[in-house]
Amino acid sequence: MTVVWPVSVLRRAVLTWGLLAACLAGCGGTSAGPAADGAWHVYPGESIQAALDRAAANATSKRVVVHAGTYRPSRPAQALVWLNRRHDGITLEALGRVVLTAENPELAAAAEESFPAIVNHVVYFGDGISARTVLRGFTITGANRFQTRSDDPGPIEPNRPRLGKQNLLFFYCDGGGIKVFGRSYPRIERVVVTGNVASPCGAGLSIQHLGFQQDAVRIRDSIFRENRCQVTGSAIDVLPGSRAEITNCLFVGNVANTGEDTVSPPGKLYNAEHGSGALTVFPGSRVQMTRCTLTGNWNGIDDKGQGNSYTDSIFWHNTLGGGKAPQGRYELDILDAKNVAGCLFGGATVDLRGTIDAGSNRLDAPDPQFDEKFHPRCPDYSDVGYRAAENLVPTRSKQR
Template structure:
């Protein structure tokens, strides 16, 4: 096992574990770890790192920003990265990220391949980085054939330059397995466009088990993005904390969405939503003509045993009312978003200590 303590270099330990024939486990001990220079990512795991298990021991913070001399973030002296953690092509489910808090990502500043490149250069068209490679995924960017297991993370207070304020998944149709999120909290993440917490770009696949999505906000920069990049998506109502693009698929079980600017928008086919609570996802700055909503799902055939209420519950009218509670009453959350209402014992997120 490889150990990393405060002020030491996590990436060096990841590289050593990747080269080791005896141990692939990197244990990072309590402290805050931040970038020392502006670059693509604080930590990167590509094909050579497949099988590395990166786990936190105690309160470990991975920050996307190192503040300037005055100690305040948001200054011209900030050291920033495009993504706090990057998972590249060739990562299987044997690669694990567990137990960290990831915070402080700000819109990236690096838009060309560093030397050596973050993602090894490929002649395969699907693996040539584009705009979304750089601008999306403040906390975590997942690219190409990449299916890590991400467990027990708190992803909070991150912002990206375009989409996926928390996480961006860009499989480009190359996935063999889904990215797996288990017992993760997505809180207070922001992006000007789609998927304020998690964005599944076209041809991507992910599963979410016992995850909490709360107070994530997107959509606030759509007018600017249309002017600058010619991009427009869900212009009337905006996108959700979780955005699933066409040809992508999500499986969501026992999760909770509350206080976000919209819950879920899913334009894919075959997604599954089970035992999940959507409640008062009504944050908005008024810049979209339409009201915020809980669920905007084109193919709702996989939506079962969900509790949906607090506003516009079913934007498209696709949800089977006989299989779900729509326009549902208050689930009566406690301070950690456990529903206290009788009958909801098997629905929604529960903190790990439960």
Template structure:
């Protein structure tokens, strides 16, 4: 039948609800969870919206295992201690995007009720901001950080790990630390925006699995924009550090825009001394990232990253325009990689291992915008090389906005699946 509706609003609303249900974040509660409600004025125990807790109070309360956080801006301290951070312990889930009246988690809307974790403390400007806004520290004797530790529906901004007076730190936005024997940090991070963070390495995020540890989070529907690392180190957005250990994150429906560093404008993978830094990227988009030396999108030393249905286009570097590696083997399939030559005889081996189905043609990406869902994305335009050229066997079931894949005969490459225009009439009528 025909149903009249606003196409953009329909994508935003249905996209969020579908995304929430398929990623498991829309259930009324987490099984066995003790819910604590949080807002910026909290002073109660969090048992109801009328007696909300502060965020730091809920994080330190062992009775609080699921936190519902009302829209607003939260800082780790009201003072000037740059070492203050939001420390998320094992098994705790944080959900942002609440208006402050909801009785079920599925009623929240992170796209409308913006919830920001900010490092902006002290004086205006970032010089005295928090070193790291959010910390997840996995220690086997106290409880490793597992997939049941969730951060969902937030913007993380304003972290600054640079301090010339002492020493510089990695992970301005978030540190996932599982370094050391038997320690692990493997949280689930979904529907999160990292923007405007700065650090020595991993401007937005540092995943440390060194010294026989494991730092391997799962990222779903996440956007990294305008994050930077110090010129001496790498990973404008993410540093994966697997020196003599493992740092093998999984990224699904993730967008990187306008991040910058020395090496790896968006991602720096550092695995050496029998360690591994081998992330798995599925339906990820890179654009506008820059590296002053090499690897505009990603740089790897010691590891075997796997890229499937990935766009890396419009990034810049002095060498290794998009993907650069040393002592590493990056396998790339069904992806759009600028300067790669595309699969077959024209493939440039310096890009990585050709897994087939790769293209070197303009994906016609738009600007970063709210295209539906909880996080901003880059929408491919008409004639995009990304449309209907992905691998159905490996693509994600929904895109970054919550749109079902595939819309055509094959999935689209990148974080966004373009709505099939054959299902939409010029006057907005949708074929059902």
């Protein structure tokens, strides 16, 4: 027997299937093409990675705008968001308050030490990324020592086997908030990197250029707050042969050396006596820091590079507890201090190695009298240190 459906029923069925198809296409993804403004727009419940991949395949529309909300991983993976060579030239920016988190408590195993994180890195920048690639305006949080070496749902770094000798522990485990690897020189602007935990190093940001120093990672107008790592570089870890430029950034409440040094050879522990800083710069790395503020961290900066530059910055009472080291805290531990100039210091031990020129810096500066934005009220600091960019208002860290 043949059933003849009324036209009205068929019409409703077509509409229903059309709506279902639209939902399936949109849920976890983005629209088929860029919007009228030329950008790919991502809303809560949609996939940032899908938008990045579409922008990568488009010759002209290279801007991805993520709208206010919290975005978390939908499966265990090496990163929540990743950009490698094919994504070069994309601007990924937040519109409103956008939180990128490594956490998904519904999928994470509650018994694991890494709970509730389910990705190694929140954001990954891989080989082949130039300064045309920009990350702007996000809060990046929630990393907690999760590690997977599975390439599912696809390798975040297709070029890794061709980049020579590497420390894979650092590739997979460093850089809980942001990992930069290989020939990768993104611009990172107006981000808040907070509440990330890493083992061994670089809870906020890890830079691993493998000696490819043709350009630098540029970080500006950003906040690194309350990140914690087991060994070195609680906020930023600049691994050997890497390069960074850091401008107008705030470092507060970051703690290194929370556990045993499982990386260094036995008997040769790195910074064994006093521990490492919010920023760690390894031998052979190049750093230029301008107008930054470091306060209330477990140590300020340790730098074993040559000729690195620190200018017009504030180092104030980086005496926070929470780490493990037999000797006391310091503001700056630097071998080659000839390019340290215009900085103001105050703390328990200002110049750990006695290398800083007291004529070019103030080693006994007055209290900066920070306000709620960590802007100094004291007139002596009018031309130095961090000033908050629009939409970045930190909450003062409590001393622990």
